[in-house]
Amino acid sequence: MTLRFGTDGVRGIANRELTVELVTALGRAAVRVLGADAPFVVGRDTRRSGPMLEAALVAGLCAEGADVVLAGVLPTPGVAHLARDRGGPAAVISASHNPYADNGVKLFAAGGRKIPDELEAQVEHELRELALSDPGPGPDGPAVGVASERRQAFDEYVEHLVDSLAGRRLDGLQVVVDCGNGAAFRVAPTALRELGAEVDVLNASPDGMNINEGCGSTNPADLRDAVLVSGAAVGLAFDGDADRVIAVDERGELVDGDHMLAIAALDLHDRGMLGGNAIASTVMSNLGLRRALDPYGIELVETPVGDRNVVDEMERRNLVLGGEQSGHVIFADHATTGDGTLTGILLLDVMARRRRTLSELASVMTAVPQVLRNVSVTDASALNGDSAFWGRVRAAGEELGDKGRVLVRPSGTEPIVRVMVEATDAAEAEAVADRLVDLVERATSESGARL
Numbered sequence: 001m002t003l004r005f006g007t008d009g010v011r012g013i014a015n016r017e018l019t020v021e022l023v024t025a026l027g028r029a030a031v032r033v034l035g036a037d038a039p040f041v042v043g044r045d046t047r048r049s050g051p052m053l054e055a056a057l058v059a060g061l062c063a064e065g066a067d068v069v070l071a072g073v074l075p076t077p078g079v080a081h082l083a084r085d086r087g088g089p090a091a092v093i094s095a096s097h098n099p100y101a102d103n104g105v106k107l108f109a110a111g112g113r114k115i116p117d118e119l120e121a122q123v124e125h126e127l128r129e130l131a132l133s134d135p136g137p138g139p140d141g142p143a144v145g146v147a148s149e150r151r152q153a154f155d156e157y158v159e160h161l162v163d164s165l166a167g168r169r170l171d172g173l174q175v176v177v178d179c180g181n182g183a184a185f186r187v188a189p190t191a192l193r194e195l196g197a198e199v200d201v202l203n204a205s206p207d208g209m210n211i212n213e214g215c216g217s218t219n220p221a222d223l224r225d226a227v228l229v230s231g232a233a234v235g236l237a238f239d240g241d242a243d244r245v246i247a248v249d250e251r252g253e254l255v256d257g258d259h260m261l262a263i264a265a266l267d268l269h270d271r272g273m274l275g276g277n278a279i280a281s282t283v284m285s286n287l288g289l290r291r292a293l294d295p296y297g298i299e300l301v302e303t304p305v306g307d308r309n310v311v312d313e314m315e316r317r318n319l320v321l322g323g324e325q326s327g328h329v330i331f332a333d334h335a336t337t338g339d340g341t342l343t344g345i346l347l348l349d350v351m352a353r354r355r356r357t358l359s360e361l362a363s364v365m366t367a368v369p370q371v372l373r374n375v376s377v378t379d380a381s382a383l384n385g386d387s388a389f390w391g392r393v394r395a396a397g398e399e400l401g402d403k404g405r406v407l408v409r410p411s412g413t414e415p416i417v418r419v420m421v422e423a424t425d426a427a428e429a430e431a432v433a434d435r436l437v438d439l440v441e442r443a444t445s446e447s448g449a450r451l
Helices: 020-034 050-063 076-086 117-132 153-163 187-194 221-230 257-270 287-296 307-317 340-354 358-362 387-403 426-443
Strands: 010-013 040-044 068-073 090-093 102-109 147-149 174-178 198-202 234-238 245-248 278-282 299-303 321-323 329-331 370-376 404-410 416-423
Touching (some): 020 117, 040 050, 040 076, 050 068, 050 090, 050 102, 050 147, 068 153, 076 090, 076 102, 076 153, 076 340, 102 117, 153 187, 153 340, 174 187, 187 198, 187 340, 198 221, 234 340, 245 257, 257 278, 257 287, 257 321, 257 340, 257 358, 287 299, 299 307, 307 321, 329 340, 370 426, 387 404, 387 416, 387 426, 404 426, 416 426
Parallel strands (some): 040 068, 040 090, 068 147, 174 198, 174 234, 278 321
Antiparallel strands (some): 234 245, 404 416
């Protein structure tokens, strides 16, 4: 029985890697670390394996004496919102944008924040202890935990989304939403319609196996077509658990997380609401984001990859806005984590208040050509201490100067090394990326070749 947390919880193929036994033990371990003072809120996305793993997780939580509030199918940020309101911990059963056969568990500490590294390590330790020794009898009688449904969970979350506009409306704004057959399939259309938007809906008929299948934030081609055919003002595409969103403007052009951060940052800055006069984003953010913010004196604070790292930096610096290029955007005044539906609503609010099209708003940022490569490797640790390799990586960055940048980093969850190159000239970016990929392959080759 093994488990390791990645940048967003634990994931694996349901019933093969992420087994019922493992998830039950994870539930017990979570209570041992996070406590049972307040009920756990548990929600899930629309995967076929969701109810099975939900039952396993709830069994483990209750076996350690924790009560459970079942939120049913609800986006991850909706579960986090309920946890924040109740001051208790939470868990979401979802594998986000992964295929339907995968599933996962995300844990939230009391108050709706994803658990920090030190608590993850404690949960992993407790899980190993459960595997290696007889855990002994759990509580009995009145000390056994009880699970109960929270039938109002959907309505409470929709009310929270509507209230984010503080009485403002989106009347008459035509929107196409691609729910990805995931957790937002009812929430997003309902909230937008309550705010007065005219909503066309794609991929809102989940069958347990069609989540993220050729749709949603990772596959927005159908959304682009639908926006152009309908003449809509904007399209919004969500991933499986709806903690991220990708937008499409009225011309069918994609508007990613970096562009949405630029739009939100400048709007908050103009309104005197950008706390710290800075935003947080990861090292993968496009250089164009920094260039869009510089003329306004807005600082871009870089963090390691992962929305939890962004949230940590936001809390440390008391920032109100942060996010990732992938569409995780965190508005700290409204949420504890990335929320795709909330981000979409706030983006539409900027359009409505400023009476500008999304393409006009997005033009504040010009993306620098960016090349991303994933290099499969046998042993990424071969790069550790390889001064010649890292010297050549630095030289490539110095060669680009202020016209671009390079980033080479081993993945923390997969046997790959990620190479990212940005340059004002697309051909130059491709050429530098090719060189770096070759350097990675040679430095990590089984033959032990070193540069």
